[in-house]
Amino acid sequence: MKESKENSVKQSYFNILALFLEREKMETRFVKCLLKWGLQLKLTRQDIDAPAEKLEQLQFSQPSEKVDRLEAIYHLVEMIYLDNVVEDVELEVASIYAEKLGFKREIVGDLLKSIATRDSDGVGSQNIHKEVIDFLKINES
16 A cells, blocks of 8 residues: 555544444454454554544544545445455444445445456456445445
8 A cells, every 4th residue: 555545544444443432332343353454554653643642532533525435435445355355344344434424334345245346347456446436426325
């Protein structure tokens, strides 16, 4: 991942983390999923200390612009595909986040199916960003 893209994905990660930290009780499987993504993103101590200067002060931020919400879902898909394995818990975390962003819960599963078939459809990986954004625009709730 390029550095600016990597930073954007990390920002989205922290926004997802904040959403789950705001819950009264977070299930262990969600914690494991979020920790796994953090490890796969190779978060550094500086990354962890950067949001709001302290992790304890981290708060979910609802993107107000449509393009920012679309980008957040794209980053979510990037995190899910970091290890080329899509786990049920990742889909559940993704569905919760997508719904919070104003999308239908099932949009993430549909999007991942679409991406999984892209190689057989002849769509190159360089076009994946455009494909994700186009898919989301078409399937908005």
